[in-house]
Amino acid sequence: MSADRPAYHDFTDMDGPARFQLAKALARQIVTTTRPWLSALPESLDVLDLGSGYGDTAAELATTFRSVQGIEPTSRLVETAQTTHLRANLSFRRGGVEDVTDVDAFDLVVLDNVYEHLPDHALGLQRITAALRPGGVLYLLTPNRLWPVEAHYRLPCLAWLPLPLANRYLRVTRRGTDYTDASYAPTSWSLGRELSRVGLDWRFVLPGDPDAVRMGGPHYRLGMAVLRRWPALWAISKSLLVIAIKPRSVSDSSH
Secondary structure, eight states: OOTTOOGGGHHHHSOHHHHHHHHHHHHHHHHHHHGGGOSSOGGGOEEEEESOTTSHHHHHHTTTSSEEEEEESOHHHHHHHHHHOOOTTEEEEEOOGGGOOOSSOEEEEEEESOGGGOSOHHHHHHHHHHHEEEEEEEEEEEEOTTSSBOTTTOOBTGGGSOHHHHHHHHHHHTSOSOOGGGOOOOOHHHHHHHHHHTTOEEEEOOOSOGGGSTTOSHHHHHHHHHHHHOGGGGGGOSEEEEEEEOOSSGGGOOO
16 A cells, blocks of 8 residues: 555555455445345335545445435546446535435435545534435444454544544554544544434344355354444444334434
């Protein structure tokens, strides 16, 4: 890994076949994990994929759901997605979560390893909640700030440091120069508070298909077993996986 190339570029550096294979696995994980909470069969539901990148995962989701819209802030990635993935029920546009102005438009919103890049969690969740239809589901996967090895640059304790010290740490280790973009990972407590503030009924969940990810080996399964037995350990889990549901009415909202 070269300087200024954090680990989250690994996906974009993959060749086409490997990237598409991973996208299939990620889409399968999303479908399997959210299925128990979806309001209807996937083929009758509309999806918003925030931070859709090259559009590979969105394209795979489009084989299952009625429609999928991808939103991505990087123009080059949007253009690649638009020319690579041609399906009648799939579309892409440039923008960030702050540009989501849809209201009651989607049954599922996917926020997969994007939350830690959002400087304004409150605004992001407000826009997502408004965009969800009543009974709609948010699938949110994000690194946990308290995990000892930071997820993007793979440096011990990087996420624990104030930003000026984190930037200095990156420069000293020659992993980069500015940690700002990836510095917004939540703790389990802060994530729960943020979801509750916008009225979403949320819960930490285990992946529905542990085989659908590259690390789905014995250690991964052991971690899942530990979390299943002692849910309080989500506080120090490597990642936080949340299903959040928009209540159908105010009286439905509780956690």
